[in-house]
Structure formats: C-alpha cells, structure tokens
Amino acid sequence: xxxxxxxxxxxxxxxxxxxxxxxxxxxxxxxxxxxxxxxxxxxxxxxxxxxxxxxxxxxxxxxxxxxxxxxxxxxxxxxxxxxxxxxxxxxxxxxxxxxxxxxxxxxxxxxxxxxxxxxxxxxxxxxxxxxxxxxxxxxxxxxxxxxxxxxxxxxxxxxxxxxxxxxxxxxxxxxxxxxxxxxx
Numbered sequence: 001x002x003x004x005x006x007x008x009x010x011x012x013x014x015x016x017x018x019x020x021x022x023x024x025x026x027x028x029x030x031x032x033x034x035x036x037x038x039x040x041x042x043x044x045x046x047x048x049x050x051x052x053x054x055x056x057x058x059x060x061x062x063x064x065x066x067x068x069x070x071x072x073x074x075x076x077x078x079x080x081x082x083x084x085x086x087x088x089x090x091x092x093x094x095x096x097x098x099x100x101x102x103x104x105x106x107x108x109x110x111x112x113x114x115x116x117x118x119x120x121x122x123x124x125x126x127x128x129x130x131x132x133x134x135x136x137x138x139x140x141x142x143x144x145x146x147x148x149x150x151x152x153x154x155x156x157x158x159x160x161x162x163x164x165x166x167x168x169x170x171x172x173x174x175x176x177x178x179x180x181x182x183x184x
Contacts, residue, residue, distance in 0.1 A: 007117065008117065008118060011093065011094055011117060011118040012118060012135070014047065014050050014051050015047065015094065015096070015118070015120060016146065016151075016153055017046075017050045018043055018046035018047040018049075018050050018051075019043070019046075019122070019131065019146055019151075020151040021046040021049070021050070022039070022042055022043050022046055023148050023151065025042075025046075026039075026042045029042060030124065030126060035100070036079075036098060036099070036100055039098060039100075039124060040067060040068075040079040040080060040098045041067060043080060043096070043098065043122075044065050044067055044080045045065075047065055047080065047082065047094070047096075048065040051065075051082065051093075062084040062085075063082060063083065063084050063093060064082070064083070064084070064085060065080065065081070065082050066080070066081045066082075066083070066085075067079065067080060069081040069083070071114075075110060075113065075114065076097060076107055076110035076111055076113070076114055078095035078096055078097050078114065078116075079096060079097055079098040080094070080095070080096040080098070081094070081095050081096075081116070082094040082095075083116070092115065092116035092117065093116065093117050093118065094116055094117065094118045094119075094120070095114050095116040095118075095119050095120070096120045096121065096122065097111060097114075097120070097121035097122070097134075098121070098122055098124065099121065099122070099123050099124070100123070100124050100125070100126060101123060101125070102123050102125075102132065103121055103123065103134060107121070108134065108141065111134060111136050111141075112136045112141060112161055114136070118135075119135070119136045119137070120133060120134065120135050120136075121133070121134040121136075122134070122146075129147060129148055129149060130145040130146055130147045130148060131145075131146045131148065132144070132145060132146075133145075133146055133153070138161075139160060139161055140158050140159060140160055140161060141158075141159045141161060142155060142157070142158050142159075143155075143156040143157040143158075143159075144156060
C-alpha cells in the first residue's frame with residue numbers, strides 16, 4: 001500500500017514537472033488559436049523526458065507515450081496515455097485529458113470512469129494565471145490550481161464520488177461565476 005501511494009505521488013510529481021517545462025519552454029503555444037494538439041504534443045514530450053529520463057531501461061520496458069490513443073467507444077479517450085499498449089487498465093500508468101476550457105459534467109463523470117494508475121485532466125485556461133488540474137481516483141475527484149508563474153500546485157477542492165448520483169451532476173463542477181455577458 002505504501003509503495004502504491006509513493007508511486008502515485010511520484011507520477012503526479014512527474015506530471016507537475018512536465019507542466020513546468022511546458023510553461024518554461026513552450027509558453028508561446030498558449031497564444032495560438034486552436035492549440036490543443038500542439039500543447040498536448042509538447043506536454044507528452046515533456047512527460048516522456050521526465051518519466052523515462054530517470055528510469056532504468058528495464059523499468060520502462062514496454063511502456064510508451066501515445067497521443068489520442070483510442071480505448072473504448074463511448075468513453076473519454078485521453079489526449080495523452082502512458083501505457084504498454086496491452087489495453088488492460090492495470091497497464092496504464094497515466095491518462096491525461098487536455099482542454100482549453102473547464103471540463104463539462106459529462107466529461108468529469110467519464111474521467112472518473114477512465115482507469116489508469118493516475119487519471120488526470122488539465123484545463124489550460126487562456127485568461128487565467130493557473131491551469132486547473134482534475135485528478136480522479138477510485139473514490140474522489142480532486143481539483144488543483146497549478147500556478148504558471150510560481151510553478152506551484154495547490155489542492156483547491158476534493159469531492160467524494162460516493163456523494164454524487166445522477167441527479168447531483170452539478171456538484172462535480174466548481175462554483176465559478178461566468179464572465180459578464182456569457183450565459184452558463
């Protein structure tokens with residue numbers, strides 16, 4: 001159990017390091033319109049550098065970083081998947097969904113259903129000084145702010161999945177006021 005928890009922490013730290021590199025080296029991508037593929041690609045490259053740069057060859061054997069790898073119909077397919085291509089959930093180290101906006105209620109529920117050792121989504125919000133990271137596990141959905149300038153991650157909110165039912169889908173979203181003139 002402690003080993004598994006340590007592995008999860010290391011995977012999350014790896015993701016945060018890759019985000020830091022993305023901000024340091026590829027900040028110009030965020031000024032482009034329709035940048036999701038370019039941003040996902042560069043984040044995947046940074047993840048691969050950070051993750052496999054430290055691992056001995058034997059430990060990384062069989063694992064690859066894929067973009068837009070299709071898993072199942074009607075599921076939320078991650079933009080970045082680190083796995084061994086066996087298509088078994090236990091062989092998926094990390095799945096990352098990338099958006100330039102907040103995730104919808106349906107996407108949040110599907111994110112929870114996406115199974116990997118570490119399941120994440122990141123909202124690259126163009127007008128904010130942070131990225132919003134969603135982290136899903138067996139029983140919770142966590143929301144983090146990753147502040148771009150400070151490269152600091154802060155847990156904003158934790159929601160227990162067991163508290164959510166079909167009639168309670170709105171509770172998965174953060175209470176964020178819409179911009180003036182834009183409907184919810």
